[in-house]
Amino acid sequence: MRITINGRAIETAEGATILKIAKENGFRIPTLCHMESLIPTGFCRMCVVEVNGLQNPVTACNTPAVDGMVIETDTPKIREIRKEVLKFMLVNHPLDCPVCDKGGECDLQDYVYEYGIEKAEYQVEIKPKEYRTYSTSAIKYHPNRCILCSRCIRACREIAGREVLDLIETGFRARVEAVRPERCISCGECLAACPVGALTENVSSLKGRKWQAKRVTTVCGYCGVGCSLEVNVVRDKLIKVTTREGLGTNHGTLCVKGRFGFEFVQSPERLNTPLIRENGGFREASWDEALTYMTAKLKEIKEKDGPDSIAGLASARATCEENYLFQKFIRAAIGTNNIDHCARL
Ligand code: SF4
Ligand code: SF4
Ligand code: SF4
Structure with missing residues (x-):
């Protein structure tokens, strides 16, 4: 089929979404709730695009492209919609970037800057959501930083198969909650999926920023699956383990040992002298x-x-x-x- 994106004619196979085709052809469409490995939902509305003949913009992540479509991804109207979407995400968002573990690798932070938003314009008189214990002690949950993209919920359900998390309440009180904490296996898929600092690590908290860390791709040695992972090294110290979507035979997923079981590397309890019984x-x-x-x-x-x-x-x-x-x-x-x-x- 033939479609047109930003004036360029593209020949492509049927069945892909607008987002996928745009990406394959070098057009950047911003996303927050989208992950290749999760079923698209169009929750966050950042990926809106204009399609000729349609009255309202559509979300590119979950709209299949059809023959003859003429799409615009970056018009003034689209940019204005994305800006409003971001402003709504900033409602009562604490903006504690200096102390947020996600600072420097936060999609919200990057888009807010890119779209020229200078202040959190809309605020609501409502009590901040309380910090609540998460389903695993390996992860800290900061509900006020949550943008309700549902990536954590979907990663827990679709990747880990555990269904621990869900959205509770509505409106400004809506929040992610560990509704079945007993099912959590501390795999950290939710943490890896979170595009902002709503879920952060307990093990590596405040040990170094992304730009200070050297990320080295290696293979987990804990079991025979041989998952690929990235060790993050700051000043010769291993501070955390990350993955990339699609990386290795594990496609960027990990279990609790690969993701959080690295403290032994620098443990002062490690033997450094031979022992004779x-x-x-x-x-x-x-x-x-x-x-x-x-x-x-x-x-x-x-x-x-x-x-x-x-x-x-x-x-x-x-x-x-x-x-x-x-x-x-x-x-x-x-x-x-x-x-x-x-x-x-
Ligand atoms: S989640 Fe992102 S925007 Fe929010 S405080 Fe953390 S770094 Fe800043
Ligand atoms: S750590 Fe794993 S099992 Fe637990 S809530 Fe997160 S994704 Fe679900
Ligand atoms: S905790 Fe993170 S991944 Fe989950 S809904 Fe909030 S922002 Fe999205």
């Missing part, structure tokens, strides 16, 4: 002493009972390279295939 306890030893002891013991066992009497168990908390070397050692130096890894759960 003696008299029912452990005593610290030098590397030389421990390695000499271990070599002698392994040789003794191998000579007496054969290499298959020895087995190696590697750790997910070691690096890929360390695990590779360890299996090489067990196979080549010891001479057995008895090697396993706790990531093969």
Whole structure:
């Protein structure tokens, strides 16, 4: 079929939404409630566009393009509508960007700036929503920063399959609530979906801004699924784990361990000296002493009972390279295939 976007004729297959075709052809349409991995709803109205012959603008995220459509994505009228949408989102929004963990990577903050809104014009005399405990202690919930886009609710339902969250009440009192907290598995899909600072992390709160962090894509070592994730490093410290929609075999999703289980990396409780078991306890030893002891013991066992009497168990908390070397050692130096890894759960 043939459609026209901002004066450019485009040939495209049938069945895609206006937003998808626009994106594929390099036209930027702002969105807040939209995520590729979620069923589109048109909740936030940021993606409105004009279509020739239609009296009212339509939401691009959930309107299928049809043959012959003539679409305008950035007219003065459209920009004015988006500006009003943003102003309504700012009603009683606390604007605490300096202390908000999302500052610098918040879609609302970016759009408000882009659309030239200089102050929160509309305010309503209503008590601020109270901070309430969320369904998991890994996440903090700031209801006054919520823009009611429902991404968290849909991510919990459509990605995690848990249906913990829902919208309660109406009007200015409407809020997201963990209505079935007992079903929460602390996966953090809701957190990853939130485009603003309404849901923030407890583990990494206020440890560094996006522009200070180096994001390194790596693979989670906790289990054999091998999810891709990004470690965020600030001044040589791992401050949090993020993902990108569509990234890796996991398509940007994670479980509680991959997303929140990284504090062991910098834990002061990590062993940094070898320990030798003696008299029912452990005593610290030098590397030389421990390695000499271990070599002698392994040789003794191998000579007496054969290499298959020895087995190696590697750790997910070691690096890929360390695990590779360890299996090489067990196979080549010891001479057995008895090697396993706790990531093969
Ligand atoms: S959610 Fe965004 S706009 Fe709101 S306080 Fe946080 S950074 Fe600022
Ligand atoms: S952490 Fe996971 S299960 Fe819990 S509310 Fe969020 S998405 Fe749902
Ligand atoms: S908590 Fe975040 S994701 Fe959920 S509705 Fe509010 S702004 Fe949207």
